Amino acid sequence: MIPVRKTITSALLLTALGAVTGCIDQTPPNNTWELAVKGAFDAALNTDGSAAVIASINHGGSFWQLPQKERIYNWNHKAGEYSLFSQVAVAGNGRYGATAEQDRLTLWDATSGKPANFWALPDDVRSLAISDDGSYLIAGMDNSTAVLISTSQGQGVRNFSVDDQVTAVAISGDNRLAIAGTRTGSVYIWSLPDGEIKGQWSHENQVRSVALSPGAAYAFSGAQGGSGVLVDLNSGKIAMNMDINRGVEVASSTYTAARFAPQQNELLTGTSTGKIKLWDLSTQQQTAGWEGSKRDKWKPSGVSIMDVAFTRDGSYRAMGSNGLAYEFSK
Template sequence: MILTRNKIISVLLGATLALGGCFSQTPPANTWELAIDSAYDAALSDDGSIAVIASINHGGSLWQLPVKERVYNWNHKAGEYSLFDQVAVSGDGRFGATSEQDRLTLWDGTSGKPINFWSLPAHIRSLTLSADGSFLLAGLDNSTALLINTSIGKGVKTFSADDQVSAVALSPDNKLAMLGTSTGKVSLWQIPNGEPRGEWSHSNQIQALAISANGQYAFSSAQAGAGAIVDLSSGKIAMNIDINRGGEIAASTYTAARFAQDQPLLLTGSNTGKVKLWNISSKQEISAWEATKRDAWKPSGVSLLDVSFTREGNYRAIASNGLAYEFIH
């Protein structure tokens, strides 16, 4: 056992077990350009209909998919493009967040106007919004993460970590906060009392985190290492996913993940442009796709920043090359 409700027990998760079959990756059914060159960060709503992107060339923006309509431009100063480090969007697409070093802004996704602004005590390294936009969680490089209640406009809890907080996640029911650090440690905390729920470790910096809608599962992945799905009710590892299975290149990493709303499914994206669908019950990879490059003749890769399920039963992803993709089962 690696986890109990009120007791912390650590375990080292390595690339130990490759599960499921091996699928040939198929190209996307649709591709949309959301940035003319590339992006520092990007995020998708739960159904993939809203995208928030931090472009290298034109600052922040909110887009509607699949119509590929840029709805709002978001920048901190009029007439200037902000160099945002991190962006986030609520699961329902009604709120967005952008960060520039230690400055954090919450935006109204309906009107496009800023709602609130904060100056945090350290550089923001990771950022997420809750499904309904009521909480904003910022991971900082001073070994803490700040939980902000957006309705009252202030921080309500500071979580301590062992090092720079490289990834954060919130459960859709607003009951759990999840932190991952540059040392590979993952910690789970209860909201609102801030009590620790559990922790485990990988052998490298944490890159992606996710919590399922029903709160049963949590996913974590590390740089150049396996991904792990933990069953939070039993405290056991439900599934280890070896990143190097099926022809993945060395040092490939799961960089994005999202659980399905009402099925035991996990969608992952990697820094090699691979999108994979996993069945947690059967412990198998059931589909795989590959995001295309901007220019097939150039060596630049496709690192996926976020993935999502659509209402139509398809899958979307957004990448550091400024492109968004749709994949069909």
């Protein structure tokens, strides 16, 4: 585990292994499904990509099944009105979904489609995640705090304090660890059983994405401007420098989504420029890459990847800010 208060600076990041990129990032999707007509404020996939929660720009929240492209529920705070959700999440097993509108947080039962609980938090929610088994919900807020909520108890069980607005959060698949990134670039890891801080490092810019492997062996964090790092939590060392704004990548690209494979041998990432990348953790190389399609190839609008997932049949799925869901294969 990373020693407490250990900081990884950008200078150290540059000494680690560089990322491999290239033409493999240009492969188009095998399938594309429209889940939001005008795009989405946020979107989340469950572990195997079979369920999605969407915060549509025009039509509020909704819960979908893939690849059927079937809208199962519409989720909004008031009947007859579309809520402007800024953050959404879905449990890894697809059992629960969550939506946040400013400081109002709702947990939804994906079996019945009804709200399971509701909280008015101390400040606006800027990041949101549910554990794989649905037992925990973590919300990162404007007030430099992340609150951990027990879904069975229906209340907050821990508050984690950081140095600024919490812009990204995640929980490990075994419910041992939580990770959070902030607007100032700091990354924190805590033990869920006792709330103790287990690791800390930093980027030079705002953290946009974080992930923990299912067995809590690895952590990933990506920051605005293309900085990315894979950390071995057992040794406390950088396993791979994943800066993407080198070589052929455009200068504005940022990691906006990340997920580890259930076997902890691969990492799938998405970027602000619509690229999806597959990484082999043993060889520390990118092994495949794809690109999310635009709604209209003749228009300058692009797509940012909001979430990614490994499917049970060996393919890969991603959700784009343009309201499209994608499926890819090698």
